[in-house]
Amino acid sequence: MSTKRSRPSISRFGEKLRTLRLQQGMTLQQFAESLGYSAHGYLSELETGKKSPSVELVINISRIYHVTTDELLKDELELGYPAAKR
Template identity: 40%
Template sequence: MNAIILRPVREDADTVTLNRSDFEALMEALEDAQDLAESREALARLQRGEEEAFPIELIEHILDGMSPVRAYRQYRGLTQQALAQAAGVSPSYLSEIEAGRKPGSVDAMVRIATVLRVAVDDLLPPRPSE
């Protein structure tokens, strides 16, 4: 980490005035420190088992158009039949959700997400790029 040497333009008992480049360097250092703290906390959550990291291939499949339900189901090593049974939905309904022919009811998607151990939002298709 580079040390920041601040040269106040003016200061009194209540305020310090910095030139723009010093202010921007200070703000950048603050943002870097916040990013580092957030990264360390995320790593700690992973190490405590509170969060799960998914392989990039899984995310790429979803971004390439694979149904998120199908991608996570395959990642978890479940057949359509096994997921359908565990989530309490019919195999044909699950097949239609995976094929994109049906969006899936909120109730069904919550049950599927619970079985797959992901957030319901993770099962939504990616939004088109703007």
């Protein structure tokens, strides 16, 4: 019997990212530029669940758009990424 965990889906993060962008009334290009990206390809891949966000990006989104990192990542944490022990 295997105890190997499968990687949780990142699609919820992408959905949250898209919702946040649309709430701001921004195109993907405008949103990318607001976060310091010259092109929107990476953010498009995040929105569609093809890529995982970097920690730096999550923090930048949190600071610029006044949402907590917990709000952005909550579902992913509940899906199996254990919390760090102190």
